[in-house]
Amino acid sequence: MYPAPIEAYFAPRSIDEALQCLAEAGDDATFIAGGMSLMQAMKARLVEPRVLIDLNEVEELRGLARGPRSLTVRPMTRYRELAATSALHGALQALGDAAATVGDRQVRNAGTIGGSLCWNYVASCMPSACLCLDATLVLASLAGGTRSVPIKTFLVGPLETARRDDELLIEIVFPASIRRGVGSAYRKYGGAVDGLPIVGIAAQVEVDEAGLCTHARFSVGGILPTARAFDGVGEILRGRPGTPAAFAEAAAAAADAIETQGDHLASAGYRRVLIRTLGRDVLAEAHARASNGAGR
Amino acid sequence: MSTAGETGWIGRSLARREDARLLAGRGEYLADLRVPDCLHLCFVRSAHAHARIGAVRLEAALAMPGVAGAITGAELSREVQGQRIPVLIPAFPARYRQYWPLAVDEVYWHGEPLAAVLAEDKYVAEDAAAAVEVDYEPLPAVTDAEAALCAGSPRVYDDWDDNEIFATGYTGGFEAEGIARNDAEVDALFAGADVVLSQRFRTQRCGVCPIETRGALALWSDADGLTLHLTTQRPHIERLALADLLELSTSEVRVIAPRDQGGGFGVKAPFYREHVVVCHLARKLRRPVRWIETREEHLMTVSQERDQIHDLEIAADSEGRILALRNRGIGDVGDGRQGVYWGFVMPSLGSVMLPNAYAIRHADIKLRCAVTNKTCLSPSRSFGALPTRFALERGLDMLARRLGLETAELKRRNLITDFPYTTVTGVHHDSGDYVKAWDTLLERVDLPGFRALQAEARTQGHYLGIGFACGAEFSGIPSDVLVPLENQPGYGVVTMRIDPRGKVAIHEGDAPQGQSHETTMAQVAADAFGIHPDDVSVRHGDTGTTPLSSGTIGARGASYTVAAIAEAAAALKAKMARYMIHDHGLEDADPADFAFQGGAVVYEKDGNVRRDFGALADRIVMGSINLPPGESPGLEHTAYFEAPKPMICFTAQAAKVEVDVETGQFVILDYATCEDVGTVINPIVVEGQVQGGVVQGMSNAMFEEFLYDENGQQMTADFETYRLASAADVPTVTVSHAPTPCPDHPMGVRAVGEGRPGPVPGALANAICDALAPFGVEITALPLKPETILALIEAGRAGEGA
Amino acid sequence: MKKEITVTVNGEAITHTVPLRLLLVDFIRDECGLTGTHVGCTYEGRCGACTVQVDGRALKSCMKLAVQADGKEVTTVEGLAREDRLHNLQKAFSRYHALQCGYCTGGILMNAVDFLNENINPSEDEVRRALVGNLCRCTGYSHIVEAILAASAMRHGLKPVPPPAETEPAP
Numbered sequence A: 001m002y003p004a005p006i007e008a009y010f011a012p013r014s015i016d017e018a019l020q021c022l023a024e025a026g027d028d029a030t031f032i033a034g035g036m037s038l039m040q041a042m043k044a045r046l047v048e049p050r051v052l053i054d055l056n057e058v059e060e061l062r063g064l065a066r067g068p069r070s071l072t073v074r075p076m077t078r079y080r081e082l083a084a085t086s087a088l089h090g091a092l093q094a095l096g097d098a099a100a101t102v103g104d105r106q107v108r109n110a111g112t113i114g115g116s117l118c119w120n121y122v123a124s125c126m127p128s129a130c131l132c133l134d135a136t137l138v139l140a141s142l143a144g145g146t147r148s149v150p151i152k153t154f155l156v157g158p159l160e161t162a163r164r165d166d167e168l169l170i171e172i173v174f175p176a177s178i179r180r181g182v183g184s185a186y187r188k189y190g191g192a193v194d195g196l197p198i199v200g201i202a203a204q205v206e207v208d209e210a211g212l213c214t215h216a217r218f219s220v221g222g223i224l225p226t227a228r229a230f231d232g233v234g235e236i237l238r239g240r241p242g243t244p245a246a247f248a249e250a251a252a253a254a255a256d257a258i259e260t261q262g263d264h265l266a267s268a269g270y271r272r273v274l275i276r277t278l279g280r281d282v283l284a285e286a287h288a289r290a291s292n293g294a295g296r
Numbered sequence B: 001m002s003t004a005g006e007t008g009w010i011g012r013s014l015a016r017r018e019d020a021r022l023l024a025g026r027g028e029y030l031a032d033l034r035v036p037d038c039l040h041l042c043f044v045r046s047a048h049a050h051a052r053i054g055a056v057r058l059e060a061a062l063a064m065p066g067v068a069g070a071i072t073g074a075e076l077s078r079e080v081q082g083q084r085i086p087v088l089i090p091a092f093p094a095r096y097r098q099y100w101p102l103a104v105d106e107v108y109w110h111g112e113p114l115a116a117v118l119a120e121d122k123y124v125a126e127d128a129a130a131a132v133e134v135d136y137e138p139l140p141a142v143t144d145a146e147a148a149l150c151a152g153s154p155r156v157y158d159d160w161d162d163n164e165i166f167a168t169g170y171t172g173g174f175e176a177e178g179i180a181r182n183d184a185e186v187d188a189l190f191a192g193a194d195v196v197l198s199q200r201f202r203t204q205r206c207g208v209c210p211i212e213t214r215g216a217l218a219l220w221s222d223a224d225g226l227t228l229h230l231t232t233q234r235p236h237i238e239r240l241a242l243a244d245l246l247e248l249s250t251s252e253v254r255v256i257a258p259r260d261q262g263g264g265f266g267v268k269a270p271f272y273r274e275h276v277v278v279c280h281l282a283r284k285l286r287r288p289v290r291w292i293e294t295r296e297e298h299l300m301t302v303s304q305e306r307d308q309i310h311d312l313e314i315a316a317d318s319e320g321r322i323l324a325l326r327n328r329g330i331g332d333v334g335d336g337r338q339g340v341y342w343g344f345v346m347p348s349l350g351s352v353m354l355p356n357a358y359a360i361r362h363a364d365i366k367l368r369c370a371v372t373n374k375t376c377l378s379p380s381r382s383f384g385a386l387p388t389r390f391a392l393e394r395g396l397d398m399l400a401r402r403l404g405l406e407t408a409e410l411k412r413r414n415l416i417t418d419f420p421y422t423t424v425t426g427v428h429h430d431s432g433d434y435v436k437a438w439d440t441l442l443e444r445v446d447l448p449g450f451r452a453l454q455a456e457a458r459t460q461g462h463y464l465g466i467g468f469a470c471g472a473e474f475s476g477i478p479s480d481v482l483v484p485l486e487n488q489p490g491y492g493v494v495t496m497r498i499d500p501r502g503k504v505a506i507h508e509g510d511a512p513q514g515q516s517h518e519t520t521m522a523q524v525a526a527d528a529f530g531i532h533p534d535d536v537s538v539r540h541g542d543t544g545t546t547p548l549s550s551g552t553i554g555a556r557g558a559s560y561t562v563a564a565i566a567e568a569a570a571a572l573k574a575k576m577a578r579y580m581i582h583d584h585g586l587e588d589a590d591p592a593d594f595a596f597q598g599g600a601v602v603y604e605k606d607g608n609v610r611r612d613f614g615a616l617a618d619r620i621v622m623g624s625i626n627l628p629p630g631e632s633p634g635l636e637h638t639a640y641f642e643a644p645k646p647m648i649c650f651t652a653q654a655a656k657v658e659v660d661v662e663t664g665q666f667v668i669l670d671y672a673t674c675e676d677v678g679t680v681i682n683p684i685v686v687e688g689q690v691q692g693g694v695v696q697g698m699s700n701a702m703f704e705e706f707l708y709d710e711n712g713q714q715m716t717a718d719f720e721t722y723r724l725a726s727a728a729d730v731p732t733v734t735v736s737h738a739p740t741p742c743p744d745h746p747m748g749v750r751a752v753g754e755g756r757p758g759p760v761p762g763a764l765a766n767a768i769c770d771a772l773a774p775f776g777v778e779i780t781a782l783p784l785k786p787e788t789i790l791a792l793i794e795a796g797r798a799g800e801g802a
Numbered sequence C: 001m002k003k004e005i006t007v008t009v010n011g012e013a014i015t016h017t018v019p020l021r022l023l024l025v026d027f028i029r030d031e032c033g034l035t036g037t038h039v040g041c042t043y044e045g046r047c048g049a050c051t052v053q054v055d056g057r058a059l060k061s062c063m064k065l066a067v068q069a070d071g072k073e074v075t076t077v078e079g080l081a082r083e084d085r086l087h088n089l090q091k092a093f094s095r096y097h098a099l100q101c102g103y104c105t106g107g108i109l110m111n112a113v114d115f116l117n118e119n120i121n122p123s124e125d126e127v128r129r130a131l132v133g134n135l136c137r138c139t140g141y142s143h144i145v146e147a148i149l150a151a152s153a154m155r156h157g158l159k160p161v162p163p164p165a166e167t168e169p170a171p
Ligand SMILES: Cc1cc2nc3c(=O)[nH]c(=O)nc-3n(C[C@H](O)[C@H](O)[C@H](O)COP(=O)(O)OP(=O)(O)OC[C@H]3O[C@@H](n4cnc5c(N)ncnc54)[C@H](O)[C@@H]3O)c2cc1C
Pocket: A030, A031, A032, A033, A034, A035, A036, A037, A038, A039, A040, A055, A075, A076, A101, A102, A103, A104, A107, A110, A111, A112, A113, A114, A115, A116, A118, A119, A121, A123, A124, A125, A126, A163, A167, A168, A169, A170, A194, A195, A196, A197, C044, C045, C046
């Protein structure tokens, strides 16, 4: 119900200051972003941080920036902002879709993409969306400067990432060619509307002028140990027109290939059903968006 | 006697009196009360489902700065009475086990309170509770009620020879001979029936947890004794029990239910053990003590109901007329130690309610209730009856399908039409026109149109379905039933007082939690006196100022309490009229010759003889000279209303759904009800009650399930794992009416609060099965999980292929 | 373990020294005495009864620390009415009987006001999805949705349908 006693609280205003705080506070210090996961854990006393470093006042950790071949999303960007921005239209729309259906309005007003990735809860939306969109994460530390980690390496297991304790996530970089003909989408099934994903699926599809798929990426969240991508979808769709049969075949292949767990929310078998059906629909939607882009 | 619509306040959707403060954030809920010098109490609860308790070490907790005290179960058991006291025991032959507010020696469920700590600050109280160390010696946990009833099962209580807390039959009377004769008759009807349906139905453990949890704030004064502010639906019963348990004179105990409570739905009706601890420690330490339940405690401790299994058999003729029912129910009541209901009263009433609104002349209905290592069932709206509603409504649909009949028609054919009617289980149906309500609903949902649409949709691979269910529900129950059932009176009572300015005050011993009493009861009194509702105030919940009543339970407000208001108003009007006769020298006049309207009292035979209502009140209250012969001064009356038999209200409900046959997921396209609540006092309030009850039923049916693992560990103690329906999960519920006035109520009102969730799971499941008729899907268990529905579709597909 | 903070609550700057672990909801309720903001969860942050606005955005105040509100503007349900004139949404809630026990109501109002600022002409579906973070156990949501749609319509000068409850009962 109530957090354990906290000894110190800092609200740094810059990345440097945040890293400085962390270095000084040592082991028991924790960053707090939107707090939508961390506060749950603190109130349940699953974690009892001695020192809290609040990232909400660090202006340079917020917002989006477009580069020539990439889009950088800074970690303190909130779901509400991701859901509303037009910067994601087209190739990165899956991220907007995912952000728009996280939890509820109040959670979307507070929660951040960076917090979600660093927490890496099994039933979460950002990890699978970012995996599909092939993000690269930039981590900074006082000792080691910055390093880039591909999302695939970053996501390790339930509540586990490749981030070292002394590191701050400062950027999430998405490859974003300005070419048309790329579309992506995300959908989830969580039992209730906007519920935590029992299965969440992101797909990105690229089509050529003739409407044939040239490339596709596909990832699944809600499964143990962590969100996973399935490259077979790209192989199945390459060179084929985007037909319902093709999407169904690709999603079925993913459902067969990806190992799923059973729990009291859903059996492993039902999770495969969800991958098959949601997967097919997400591919179709990504394809439709890609085709719209290509036609424009 | 006041009749509906006499002066126009009945039947109007007045905006509520309660709203001004609630909308401004100025409600007066329990947690909002501030008293100086208050200690916060936090319970230490068992980490095991079943264990012997060894040492309970409080030292570390007591050593923390700001901690003011702590107590273990063993210590407390020497200072208060055990909870098996007469006022908390109903008149059923059952096993009533002694227990203390905090566990002593042994814990019987995960979450049972075993110690309590007090601190100046609620954060510190939680720190201290976490610092209490408890040694447990785990024992085997009994978690399955059916297995618990088998010979050789491990026992919850080692001094009982089995786990059966209560078992009885509801048909054939109480003598063995009569029961045997009845059962033989039923057997014969089954043997001769054209068709027999036999099916097991299961309803999961779930309930109607309110958004405000429980809480208690106790103040002790050496001069006045104990004042307890408490979330409760029944302050007067609470007071009596507390006095006994704490060995206080009742003159020293005052219980006050806060003016505002954040929902109750039955959950705040039982006598809970936590209150005793709060009161005792306030007395012991001579300081105010406050406990506000956490959501986790709430979901582990209360709000758990339903949890029944029914092996139901229906015998019918080829036209779908029900000849007889046979039912064997099992209730999983948890530990069975909780005042007034003891876990089994809910399933027991569920069995009584099984025949519902159907004319079923013969039945053999029996129930067994088992204790298990779970928390005791506590009541939830649709008290005990949701599981039996689900079983019968589903069973009748299965029967209709087997006979190739339209289910709406089969049900209609079986509705009770001859009133008054007493069911095989003894439920009295006073009056009504169930067929009219049913037909109104059918019209509203356009059944033929829907069937055409459904056929068309199927050709395109869309699966639409419609499902029906109904509920004949108690509109409050009279002393005849309530005294044996809950050991408390069933009358409705108010004290009504008119002041010299003509303002009417109503004091009721009930304790509403959102039912709009301040508005609807003011409407009733204003209507009776011909004054404005703003001139009527309604006060409730304080045992120090209100007459003893059994509380806000079982839809008693609009039925019993409103009837008492009507009677009190009638008595006071007669008195005022007698003063008019006396003052105006109208020897030939009768009190009935006076109309109360427009703020005046008018002699109907001579309109010039009139008095302002306030002036007449002033005359009677303040001008206490020259009294009519034999008359007392003052305008105060306490009226007790008792109905001869339970009154009944009726709801018919229909759901339309679309099911995705690839995933088993479904959406509710439409949900409609048709109500007979008799005279409607405030239509928008009634609509709100129905919509709220229906969505509770949807939420129960679709999402809610308390899960225990095989060791009895609770796994659903937060709103993430125990999921309630949100606005996005449900449709708008549309409500229509087919009222018939209740003959036993002075205004013809029937009530509405209790039963509305009951028919919903049946209606929804029936709609889903109707949609999936091509696959032969028959749902027999709740909740309605898409995964389970998909498995049934696939089984149907496989069956087709074979 | 304590810190002095200044929070502007409903327009009034309040300076208090608070424990670092104090939840914003307890600051509002216990320190400021504004009890219209309620608590319905243990740790999960699901029910929304504690919703307030921080710098104009609806947030669950049980999921924030009081120290995080230092220097910010907090609006609670008590701050919604202006000089005792109810906000349109409050009026609509009363007219449409969108509250029964009222425990969820403050949080719903604070979320819905933010929502209507963001979406000036929402559909019923959008209103329902905007309410996912606010559980109500009494009303079944139908009247709440109607009230929010009506408040939105009133803002556009449209007549709300269906007819609401009488507000100024005439004798
Ligand atoms: C009611 C409710 C419903 C929800 N529903 C969903 C849902 O449907 N889908 C979903 O995906 N999630 C859901 N969530 C979780 C939500 O998305 C969280 O916001 C998210 O998991 C964490 O993000 P945050 O910004 O709140 O991070 P916080 O909780 O503040 O932090 C999470 C962790 O990340 C660390 N961290 C944060 N930022 C950084 C950084 N820049 N560098 C290093 N470490 C960092 C923190 O130290 C902490 O350990 C829900 C939460 C709630 C309360």
